[in-house]
Amino acid sequence: MKIVKNYYLLSILSISLCFLISIPSTLGFWGYGDCTNYHGLTYIKPYLEDNAVINLDGVPSESFWTEHSDSTKNGSLIIPLASKITETEFFIVYLDIVFVLSEEYLYILCSWEDNTTRPDLGGNYYDGLYFCWNINVPNFSAYFLGGMDTNEMGGGDVDCWDWRIMSSSPPNGTSNYCDDLCFGTYGWYDPFLESENVKVAYTYKANSSYTLEIERKLVTGEDYDVQINKSQLYLFNIGIMQDGTHEDHAISWTYALDLRNEEQTAIIFGPNPIIFTLIMILSIVTIIKCIRGKKKVI
Ligand SMILES: [Ca+2]
Numbered sequence: 001m002k003i004v005k006n007y008y009l010l011s012i013l014s015i016s017l018c019f020l021i022s023i024p025s026t027l028g029f030w031g032y033g034d035c036t037n038y039h040g041l042t043y044i045k046p047y048l049e050d051n052a053v054i055n056l057d058g059v060p061s062e063s064f065w066t067e068h069s070d071s072t073k074n075g076s077l078i079i080p081l082a083s084k085i086t087e088t089e090f091f092i093v094y095l096d097i098v099f100v101l102s103e104e105y106l107y108i109l110c111s112w113e114d115n116t117t118r119p120d121l122g123g124n125y126y127d128g129l130y131f132c133w134n135i136n137v138p139n140f141s142a143y144f145l146g147g148m149d150t151n152e153m154g155g156g157d158v159d160c161w162d163w164r165i166m167s168s169s170p171p172n173g174t175s176n177y178c179d180d181l182c183f184g185t186y187g188w189y190d191p192f193l194e195s196e197n198v199k200v201a202y203t204y205k206a207n208s209s210y211t212l213e214i215e216r217k218l219v220t221g222e223d224y225d226v227q228i229n230k231s232q233l234y235l236f237n238i239g240i241m242q243d244g245t246h247e248d249h250a251i252s253w254t255y256a257l258d259l260r261n262e263e264q265t266a267i268i269f270g271p272n273p274i275i276f277t278l279i280m281i282l283s284i285v286t287i288i289k290c291i292r293g294k295k296k297v298i
């Protein structure tokens with residue numbers, strides 16, 4: 001009888017562990033520590049159009065946006081972002097994103113739903129979007145344990161593009177340079193050490209959604225920026241601010257803009273498949289043993 005009870009306990013523990021591992025995937029939560037332990041790495045190849053020219057107005061009327069805004073084609077993806085799972089006002093945002101590369105520029109189209117656009121809350125409350133691009137951090141991840149520094153990830157620098165909007169922001173169609181920053185092993189660098197190289201134009205539908213067009217030269221020549229000039233992976237994660245100040249935001253797990261020449265395997269979603277499968281097998285075997293054991297006792 002004691003053995004049967006132990007089997008029951010083991011079954012419950014195993015199934016609980018399965019759920020714990022799968023929660024970050026199902027809710028878009030990035031997971032504490034290294035987010036690749038929960039989600040793997042998601043690859044995205046940009047759409048290449050050497051002579052692409054953009055009218056930077058926040059309106060995605062360019063042919064490269066409209067023809068390639070399908071998630072089955074190169075360059076586009078839907079990225080889930082989530083706030084901390086322990087927060088009382090936990091929220092998830094699904095960001096539609098498209099990457100286009102010309103000979104000289106990286107263009108990014110971002111759109112997401114927000115039912116409180118251009119927040120009019122007074123103070124420093126704002127909506128916004130930021131990118132963190134890995135420059136040379138060995139264990140780059142989405143969760144910065146000690147604040148915005150890379151000490152826990154092995155040191156190195158991260159290029160940060162930070163766009164914000166509040167009630168006093170300029171109207172639809174406006175384009176401007178957003179904050180172009182960098183943080184490293186011990187925190188933020190002085191922003192005056194670099195120039196602003198990231199231009200953003202936006203439109204919004206009142207209390208419905210935002211659309212951003214982003215433009216940056218592939219190469220800026222500055223140490224505080226990611227230089228997109230090699231056939232390699234460029235790791236990044238994204239944050240979306242929602243009527244908040246510094247801490248109130250949802251973040252994505254880590255993605256890789258894939259500029260390698262060779263064909264890359266399919267996008268990887270979900271928790272570590274090997275660990276997940278092993279635990280599932282253990283659970284099933286335990287349950288079967290449990291049932292058999294119970295029959296013998298009866
Ligand atoms: Ca446009």
Ligand SMILES: [Ca+2]
Nearest residue numbers: 114116127243
């Ligand atoms: Ca909002």
Ligand SMILES: [Ca+2]
Nearest residue numbers: 180181224225
């Ligand atoms: Ca920078």
